[in-house]
Amino acid sequence: MRSLTREATLSPGNLVLPLFVQEGETKQTPIPSMPGHARLGIQPLLEVAKQAFDLGIPGVELFPALTDDVKDPRGSESTNPSGLLQRAIRALKQALPELLVITDVALDPYSSDGHDGVVIDGLIDNDVTLPILAAMAVAQADAGADIVSPSDMMDGRVRAIREALDAAGHTQVSILSYCVKYASAFYGPFRDALDSAPRSGDKKSYQMDPANARECEREVRLDEAEGADILMVKPGLPYADVIYRVRQLTPLPVAAYHVSGEYTMLKVAAERGFLDYDRCLMESLLCLRRAGADIIFTYGALDAARLLATWK
Numbered sequence: 001m002r003s004l005t006r007e008a009t010l011s012p013g014n015l016v017l018p019l020f021v022q023e024g025e026t027k028q029t030p031i032p033s034m035p036g037h038a039r040l041g042i043q044p045l046l047e048v049a050k051q052a053f054d055l056g057i058p059g060v061e062l063f064p065a066l067t068d069d070v071k072d073p074r075g076s077e078s079t080n081p082s083g084l085l086q087r088a089i090r091a092l093k094q095a096l097p098e099l100l101v102i103t104d105v106a107l108d109p110y111s112s113d114g115h116d117g118v119v120i121d122g123l124i125d126n127d128v129t130l131p132i133l134a135a136m137a138v139a140q141a142d143a144g145a146d147i148v149s150p151s152d153m154m155d156g157r158v159r160a161i162r163e164a165l166d167a168a169g170h171t172q173v174s175i176l177s178y179c180v181k182y183a184s185a186f187y188g189p190f191r192d193a194l195d196s197a198p199r200s201g202d203k204k205s206y207q208m209d210p211a212n213a214r215e216c217e218r219e220v221r222l223d224e225a226e227g228a229d230i231l232m233v234k235p236g237l238p239y240a241d242v243i244y245r246v247r248q249l250t251p252l253p254v255a256a257y258h259v260s261g262e263y264t265m266l267k268v269a270a271e272r273g274f275l276d277y278d279r280c281l282m283e284s285l286l287c288l289r290r291a292g293a294d295i296i297f298t299y300g301a302l303d304a305a306r307l308l309a310t311w312k
C-alpha cells in the first residue's frame with residue numbers, strides 16, 4: 001500500500017558522485033573531515049568511477065586538489081591542457097565513455113587567494129573573472145567534459161561560457177549552473193579537502209545571503225536567459241524551501257547539492273553511534289527529491305546506490 005501511494009522516488013539514476021582528484025597515479029589520501037572519501041590519484045579515481053557506473057550512477061563531478069606551487073592569483077593552471085583535471089577527464093572518458101563527466105568551473109582550486117574570482121585590491125572583480133572562467137570551461141570541454149558547472153557565482157558567467165563553448169565548437173556541451181548558491185559554512189569539509197579556503201575575507205560578496213529566498217527568482221531568470229541547461233541549489237537540506245521555489249519557477253531540470261558538511265554531519269554522528277547513517281542518508285536524499293530536485297549531487301551516492309538495491 002505504501003509503495004502504491006508514495007509520492008517521491010529515489011534511484012541511482014538521480015545521483016551524481018563528486019570526487020577529488022590529485023597528482024600521483026596510484027596515490028590515495030583520506031580526507032579526515034570527510035570519512036569515506038579520499039583525494040584520489042587517476043588510477044583509484046577510475047576504480048571508484050567504475051563502481052559508480054556499475055551501480056547505475058550516471059555521472060561524476062571532478063574537483064582537482066592542487067599544490068600551492070601551481071596556484072596563482074588568476075588561476076592560470078586551470079587552462080593547462082596537460083593539467084591534472086584535464087588528464088583526469090581524458091582518462092575517465094577513455095575508460096568509461098558512457099559515464100558523464102561533470103566539471104566545476106571556478107577559480108578557487110587554482111587560486112592563490114582561495115577565491116572563486118580574481119581578487120583586485122581586496123575585492124572580487126566580476127568582469128575580469130569572466131573570460132578566465134570561459135577559457136577554463138573550454139579547456140575542460142576540449143579534454144572531454146560533458147557538462148561544465150560554473151560554481152563561482154559571478155554575474156554573467158553562464159553567457160560568457162556558452163558563447164566561448166559555442167565558438168570553440170562545443171555546442172553539445174551542457175551547462176549546469178550553480179544558480180542559487182549560498183555563502184554557507186556547510187562547505188567547510190570541502191575546503192579542507194582541496195585546501196581551498198579563502199586566504200582572506202569570505203565569499204559573501206558573490207555567494208547568496210542565507211536569509212534570502214525570494215532572491216532566487218532573479219538568479220533563475222538570469223541563468224535561464226543566459227543559456228543554462230540545468231539549475232542547481234546549494235547546499236541541499238537547509239535550503240529545501242528554496243529548492244521547492246526554484247522547482248515552481250523553472251521548467252529546467254533542477255539539481256540540489258547535498259554538500260560536504262551535510263554528509264560529514266551524518267558520517268561523524270554515526271561513527272559516534274548517535275545516528276543511523278544509512279537511514280539518515282536515504283531520508284535526506286528522499287527529502288531533496290520531495291522538495292523538487294531532479295538530480296542530487298551527494299558524497300553518499302555510492303552508499304545510496306548500494307542501499308537502494310534492497311531498500312523498502
Ligand code: PBG
Binds near residue numbers: 188260
Ligand atoms: C567552489 C565550490 C565549493 C563547493 C563546490 N564548488 C565551495 C565553495 O564555494 O567555497 C562546495 C561543495 C561542498 O561543500 O560539498 N567553487
